[in-house]
Amino acid sequence: xxxxEILPDTPEGHARAAxxxxxxxxxxxxxxxxxxxxxxxxxxxxxxxxxxxxxRPSHNPLIVxxxxxxxxxxxATFPGRAEALxxxxxxxxxxxxxxxxxxxxxxxxxxxxxPTVAIRLPAHPAMQAVLRSLKRPVAAPSANPSGKISAxxxxxxxxxxxxxxxxxxxxxxxxxxxxxxxLAPEAGATRLLRExxxxxxxxxxxxxxxxxxxxxxxxxxxxxxxxxxxxxxxxLHIGGTPQPGEITIGFGATRGDLTLSxxxxxxxxxxxxxxxxxxxxxxxxxxxxxxxRVAAIPETGLGRAINDRxxxxxxxxx
Numbered sequence: 001x002x003x004x005e006i007l008p009d010t011p012e013g014h015a016r017a018a019x020x021x022x023x024x025x026x027x028x029x030x031x032x033x034x035x036x037x038x039x040x041x042x043x044x045x046x047x048x049x050x051x052x053x054x055x056r057p058s059h060n061p062l063i064v065x066x067x068x069x070x071x072x073x074x075x076a077t078f079p080g081r082a083e084a085l086x087x088x089x090x091x092x093x094x095x096x097x098x099x100x101x102x103x104x105x106x107x108x109x110x111x112x113x114x115p116t117v118a119i120r121l122p123a124h125p126a127m128q129a130v131l132r133s134l135k136r137p138v139a140a141p142s143a144n145p146s147g148k149i150s151a152x153x154x155x156x157x158x159x160x161x162x163x164x165x166x167x168x169x170x171x172x173x174x175x176x177x178x179x180x181x182x183l184a185p186e187a188g189a190t191r192l193l194r195e196x197x198x199x200x201x202x203x204x205x206x207x208x209x210x211x212x213x214x215x216x217x218x219x220x221x222x223x224x225x226x227x228x229x230x231x232x233x234x235x236l237h238i239g240g241t242p243q244p245g246e247i248t249i250g251f252g253a254t255r256g257d258l259t260l261s262x263x264x265x266x267x268x269x270x271x272x273x274x275x276x277x278x279x280x281x282x283x284x285x286x287x288x289x290x291x292x293r294v295a296a297i298p299e300t301g302l303g304r305a306i307n308d309r310x311x312x313x314x315x316x317x318x
Contacts, residue, residue: 004028004158005167009126017169018133021046025166026053028143028157029130031122033093033176033197034274035151036065036140037165038130047107047139053164056146060220061112062139063095063180064119067131075104075137076117080185081207088206091123093176093197097184097222110139118222120180126171142179143168147229149281149313150274152177159278177271178305182222183210193222195305197270214308229312230274232281232292236314238307239296247284247292249276254295257283266302273306277313 005020007013009030017027021038024046029038037054039046041064051058066072069086076098078086085096097118100111111117122128131138142150144160151157152174157165181196183203190207192200193214200210214225234247242248248256252264258276260269280292294310297303 003163004161004165006154007167007169009169009171011129013169014126014129015133017130017167020166021130021134021138024049026050026164027166028151028154028161028168029127029138029140030169030171030174031065031124031127031140032174033179034174035143035154035157036127037143037161038065038138038140040134041110041137041139042105042107044107044109047109050139050141051109053161054141054144054146056141058109059112060223060226061114061118062110062141063223064106064110064117064137065122065127065131065140066119066137067121067128069121071137072119072121075101075106076119077101080187081190082185084206085183085185085203086121089198089202090121091128092121093123093180095120095180095182095222097182097193106137107139112220114221116184116221118182124171126169130169141223147226147231149230149232149277150179152274156274156278173275175271177273177275178302178309179224181305182224183207184213184221194224195308197302197305199301199304201301227312228315228317230277230309231313231317232277232284234281234284234289235291236310237291237293238310238314240293242293243290245287245289247280247287247289249280249292249294251295251297256295260295260297260306266298266300266306269297270302270306273309
């Protein structure tokens with residue numbers, strides 16, 4: 001199969017991406033969080049191709065990306081504090097899990113059979129341009145093989161998915177670096193389904209205390225809830241004393257072979273997280289290292305999202 005077409009971040013590139021999506025093809029698109037593997041969310045065959053390309057379990061729902069609030073309202077209802085959250089944080093790194101509207105038109109596999117849809121209005125101008133050109137919502141999980149390290153650069157996408165997709169829209173590295181925060185706003189409370197690029201300190205002035213529900217019971221409600229996820233090939237350990245031969249990732253005063261942020265800045269660490277994990281995994285393979293060890297990260301602000309990704313990356317593999 002041919003390598004994916006590399007599209008420039010220009011009006012012509014945006015139009016080409018939209019045309020491919022309209023044909024039912026898969027295109028990796030940049031967002032402010034990570035690169036997403038996009039397909040027309042109303043086309044069942046295109047959505048099925050996302051699951052096939054990623055090797056993604058069919059019970060794991062997808063996030064739908066929309067260009068504006070009007071499109072979101074055509075797909076879902078906004079209970080509880082959903083309207084206030086959308087007004088405060090859209091466009092941006094926030095996904096809301098909302099009840100589907102009748103006649104929404106989304107392919108059934110997008111929601112994995114749930115009566116709700118995970119929906120987001122992304123801030124990245126290239127993604128916005130493609131959505132406006134396509135005039136349809138797109139489903140776009142992270143553009144990497146299921147369970148592996150997320151992609152924050154076009155090179156990560158090409159390495160992980162290669163000829164399984166039609167094109168990559170190259171807009172350079174993502175700025176936030178971790179996936180969106182996922183909330184389920186309801187009449188009584190707002191549940192936090194996934195830590196992400198919007199920290200709870202920004203959210204709780206609007207919602208009150210969040211109810212943390214990031215480890216589901218019998219059924220996944222949102223992406224990013226699998227116990228093992230974001231994993232490098234080498235085993236990953238968090239904190240503790242480095243053992244001989246391990247690849248070390250530092251933070252702040254804790255030095256290593258690589259570092260998430262030499263200044264101990266959580267925003268910088270979040271931006272760098274997946275890129276550093278990709279580099280550490282390549283270095284581990286090169287040196288035949290027994291494991292990767294990451295310095296402890298404070299459990300505050302964006303540190304919660306970083307630690308969520310690291311704990312899932314370190315979890316036993318299925």
